[in-house]
Amino acid sequence: MSVPATPLEDLRESVLEAASELARASSNGEHERASASRRAQVTLEAPPRADFGDYSTNAALLLAPVLGQPPREVAQRLGAALQERLGARLERFEAAGPGFLNLFLADSWLAGALARALEAGQSYGAGEPAQPELVLIEFVSANPTGPMHVGHARNAAYGDSLARMLSFCGHQVKREFYVNDAGAQVRKLGESLRAVAVGEPVPEDGYHGAYLLQLVHLVGDAREDPSELGRAAVGELLAQMHSSLGAMNVLEFDRFAFESELYSGEPSAVERALALLERQGRTYRSEGALWLRTTEFGDDKDRVLVRSSGEHTYLASDIAYHEDKRERGFARQIDVWGADHHGYVRRLKAAFQALGGDPERLELLIMQLVHLVQAGERAQMSKRAGEFVTVDQLLVEIGTDAARWYLLSRSHDTTIDLDLDLARRQSNENPVYYVQYAHARIASVLAKAAAERGEDAVAAVSPEAREPLHPSERTLVKLLLAFPLEVSGATEKRAPHRIAAYALELAQGFSAFYRDCRVVGAGSEAVESFRLALCTVSKLAIARCLDLLGVSAPERM
């Protein structure tokens, strides 16, 4: 059992102890078995209304059937047991609703909790998971056959944020960008480029975007060999992507993993993976092709690994790549894919399992698409057709911070409609600026305090218990106490958008506090100290949220 690291975890622990005390008192032993899962279900959360107290717990609702007593009565007794443990730190409690236990905490408890958050400093909210994992997150992986469009931007922002979150939560995270440079598409790209260069019509199944012209110019049109031309173009496109990703504030990838490398060496990674599958009897030959029995692992049909032409399929490469990651010791693999790849989830999972992988350790996260809306009409972005908004365009239009916020403030499994005109018009109203503004405002207050009493004095301040706290102070303290759980919860759910939602809430909480409570020159030393501490922790938490989202946290605006 890990040591409770935050005030809220402490409080929840007290509730659990009080609950087991009650359970033990009436237990004949059989309750203990169920207690572990029951404990996990016990919540301690901010109730929907202020008059329901600071926190409320469902513990009594869960305990009632065990004790065979009415929930409200159990809540009452649980409250009494808790009161005994917490003493004056718990001002009062109430049994309410169907059997919730509402807790009204004393200001002294809040002050103590704030002090602990302040003490944690930069590591406030950082995780120390029971089992830190070596995680590989693969994202973007845009085909190097054209510039990155807004769909890739969404993938990039999401993957990057998730990596930051996992890392902050204590995992060891590596980032990779998988480059499909081995297939026929590179040749196709080369053929398209050659056609453009010599003024011939581009092949039907080739690439048609206007970017081809620029690309021809960059990689030269002298080369006759389409494959060579294609490879040169891939290099150039990757360089462009690298720069776009940097502009999106995506942290450096640890590695660009090239599909072609999976085919180099004797034996190659692909050959080794296929041999392993064959040895295990997972494959068979039919109609001149080599098939994988993915149906044995829940797929609707078996899949081809090697075509009758002798060429390997994309799946074969992918299997080798994921096996390679496993061999490199990654306990968890996360892939961020576009919605157009969801049909591959089952087959890759099946293949992963066939090779002895634990499917639980392979997370294939599907991003829903970004639709382009023009004049009220939806248009799907297509690289082949050359219709898309590029990352670079988006950044020019609304800027990195607004773009990242826009893409990350929605759940990854909802489709985003992007209306550039609207986005441009709304970028000034983007809530990201509200959050950044709160941060800048705090910086300004702290700077003022530092000017008056010195930076060291501001840094050394500690929130002493005082009464009464202003309601806005109480609200803000509680928001800040929720921070560690918000971060770990969002990370576990792979949901950066929750960080965005929380950051906005926090900024609102701070703004209300700022409105109601004078900080510098608050009157008494105790009050000013407390409020400075509140500012420091607020600034830190907001900055952390923004950082996790890959958004800047300006000191002034």
Add this chain to the structure above:
RNA sequence: GCCCCCGUAGCUCAGCUGGAUAGAGCAUCGGACUUCUAAUCCGAAUGUCGCAGGUUCGAGUCCUGCCGGGGGCGCCA
């Protein structure tokens, strides 16, 4: 035909493992700058949670069916 995602306020979307009177931003309307940043704040208005059943103390949340939108189902990548 099968599979996946979505359907919540005028618009864009949150709503966690089922919990109390369903929320936020934007837009709209009315107010507030002598004060640590007005990129701010205060107030008002806004709902058949797509529809119909079911599960239970309790359903926006879970199950079934239907309707609507999007995506995917290849020896393409």
